Amino acid sequence: MKPEIEIYDTTLRDGSQGEGINFSVADKLRIAEKIDAFGIPYIEGGWPGSNPKDVEFFEQAKHKKFKHARLAAFGSTRRKGVPVEEDEQVRLLLAAETPVITLVAKTWLLHVKEVLRTTPDENLAMISDTVRFLKDQGKFVIYDAEHCFDGYQDNPEYALATWQAAENAGADIVTLCDTNGGRLPGEISEITKVARNKLTVKIGIHTHNDIGLGVANALAAIEVGATHLQGTINGYGERTGNCNLTSVIPILALKLKKSCVPESSLAKLTELSQFVDEIANMRHDSRQPWVGSTAFAHKGGIHVNAVQKLAQSYEHIDPSVVGNRRTVLISDLAGRSNVVMKAQELGFKITSDTPELKTILERVKELEHQGYEFEAAEASLAVLIRKILKHRDLPFDVNAYHVSMRRNGHTSMCEATIKVQVGHEAAHTVAEGDGPINALDSALRAALIKFYPQLEKVRLTDYKVRILDSGTGTAARTRVLIISGDGKTEWGTVGVSENIIEASLQALVDSMEYALTRH
Ligand SMILES: [Zn+2]
Numbered sequence: 001m002k003p004e005i006e007i008y009d010t011t012l013r014d015g016s017q018g019e020g021i022n023f024s025v026a027d028k029l030r031i032a033e034k035i036d037a038f039g040i041p042y043i044e045g046g047w048p049g050s051n052p053k054d055v056e057f058f059e060q061a062k063h064k065k066f067k068h069a070r071l072a073a074f075g076s077t078r079r080k081g082v083p084v085e086e087d088e089q090v091r092l093l094l095a096a097e098t099p100v101i102t103l104v105a106k107t108w109l110l111h112v113k114e115v116l117r118t119t120p121d122e123n124l125a126m127i128s129d130t131v132r133f134l135k136d137q138g139k140f141v142i143y144d145a146e147h148c149f150d151g152y153q154d155n156p157e158y159a160l161a162t163w164q165a166a167e168n169a170g171a172d173i174v175t176l177c178d179t180n181g182g183r184l185p186g187e188i189s190e191i192t193k194v195a196r197n198k199l200t201v202k203i204g205i206h207t208h209n210d211i212g213l214g215v216a217n218a219l220a221a222i223e224v225g226a227t228h229l230q231g232t233i234n235g236y237g238e239r240t241g242n243c244n245l246t247s248v249i250p251i252l253a254l255k256l257k258k259s260c261v262p263e264s265s266l267a268k269l270t271e272l273s274q275f276v277d278e279i280a281n282m283r284h285d286s287r288q289p290w291v292g293s294t295a296f297a298h299k300g301g302i303h304v305n306a307v308q309k310l311a312q313s314y315e316h317i318d319p320s321v322v323g324n325r326r327t328v329l330i331s332d333l334a335g336r337s338n339v340v341m342k343a344q345e346l347g348f349k350i351t352s353d354t355p356e357l358k359t360i361l362e363r364v365k366e367l368e369h370q371g372y373e374f375e376a377a378e379a380s381l382a383v384l385i386r387k388i389l390k391h392r393d394l395p396f397d398v399n400a401y402h403v404s405m406r407r408n409g410h411t412s413m414c415e416a417t418i419k420v421q422v423g424h425e426a427a428h429t430v431a432e433g434d435g436p437i438n439a440l441d442s443a444l445r446a447a448l449i450k451f452y453p454q455l456e457k458v459r460l461t462d463y464k465v466r467i468l469d470s471g472t473g474t475a476a477r478t479r480v481l482i483i484s485g486d487g488k489t490e491w492g493t494v495g496v497s498e499n500i501i502e503a504s505l506q507a508l509v510d511s512m513e514y515a516l517t518r519h
Contacts, residue, residue, distance in 0.1 A: 181208025
């Protein structure tokens with residue numbers, strides 16, 4: 001079924017402009033997979049004309065099969081005075097080989113004159129030439145009208161002429177962008193109405209959150225007929241960010257009753273938000289509407305049962321609808337069913353009647369309390385569940401390890417030794433590395449490969465460290481998130497300790513164990 005409102009995710013492009021966000025190619029691919037699985041129909045992967053990392057992303061994305069999403073490459077119109085077929089940036093856009101191309105162009109005469117330094121007519125020609133050229137190449141073209149609302153207020157005739165140039169050249173969607181993010185909902189709806197009446201093409205909306213109205217402004221456009229909405233997970237983006245998809249999606253679905261993502265996805269919204277925060281290495285915003293950890297927190301002090309009854313009268317929705325939970329209820333049913341759902345997803349035959357469920361739940365809560373997060377480390381969760389269910393003997397045990405570092409002149413070198421037990425046999429290996437984790441990873445791998453040659457293909461693809469707040473006044477804990485891959489799939493594992501090497505080893509061991517025991 002076609003959704004009434006099409007969601008377009010630009011976390012990987014506009015979102016990556018946010019301060020402190022620096023996605024690797026592997027990060028981008030993992031986020032794209034997650035957003036695809038969530039059921040968002042468009043994913044903008046990046047701007048191939050702006051940096052080699054995005055070129056590399058599209059190169060790798062060519063081999064991925066997405067279930068719901070069509071991938072979009074972002075770029076701008078041809079340069080002034082250059083034939084479109086000779087424009088290098090447009091060539092790179094095509095080389096991304098995406099089904100969708102999103103093209104940004106100027107609406108505001110001020111920008112045409114002062115930034116592009118060209119004539120109003122040449123700007124219109126740049127728009128129509130580029131849109132037509134891409135349509136001729138069989139692309140689905142989304143036209144992003146930059147500074148659209150500012151431009152319209154400055155000169156309505158010219159703004160309209162730019163949108164019409166895109167429509168007449170065959171653009172599939174004309175997206176109105178509040179690039180500076182300073183407009184009010186009334187202004188957005190008024191100008192969107194004009195576009196709706198003057199154009200026949202589908203209208204999109206792209207808003208920024210500079211005055212805290214990113215979501216409100218997008219909704220203002222939706223209410224007067226825009227049917228395509230661009231935003232980012234957790235509202236990432238330059239300055240104060242973009243329209244937050246983790247807010248706007250549940251508003252569309254639950255408050256406005258407009259379909260936008262598969263109904264079953266809504267319960268995974270909180271998980272999606274936390275997953276993207278983890279990969280981006282951003283601190284989770286606990287006060288974020290819908291998905292924040294305190295979004296449904298109630299102060300305790302009353303008997304838990306009473307709170308449970310009362311809580312509903314203090315909540316605008318049932319938190320489990322968006323996969324969140326009421327925080328006063330530590331051992332609530334939602335937590336239980338979440339774990340069942342997750343375990344089933346990971347391939348375990350488990351129901352709410354499985355006797356070990358209670359132990360699993362307690363262990364997960366205990367670990368989360370210590371600082372573990374499983375949203376981006378599902379492989380660690382799978383290893384944990386397997387241990388409690390005692391499905392199989394553990395494939396190996398790490399009996400002992402030692403890591404040392406020495407400096408010789410200008411070069412430093414780390415060395416790790418590790419003792420591993422597999423059944424009745426033991427292996428003792430030594431490896432060197434540029435850093436302690438690298439040495440430890442090599443030593444562990446060398447020890448295990450003798451018993452499990454299939455681990456040869458397993459590679460550590462990413463490594464992230466987060467220092468956790470220490471409320472107790474003792475040494476700060478470190479959480480390590482490791483992403484491993486075997487060329488076909490990738491998985492995440494987590495470790496937490498006051499000692500970064502110990503935390504890393506936990507995550508490494510989980511990764512190897514998962515590689516050996518997964519379904
Ligand atoms: Zn933007």
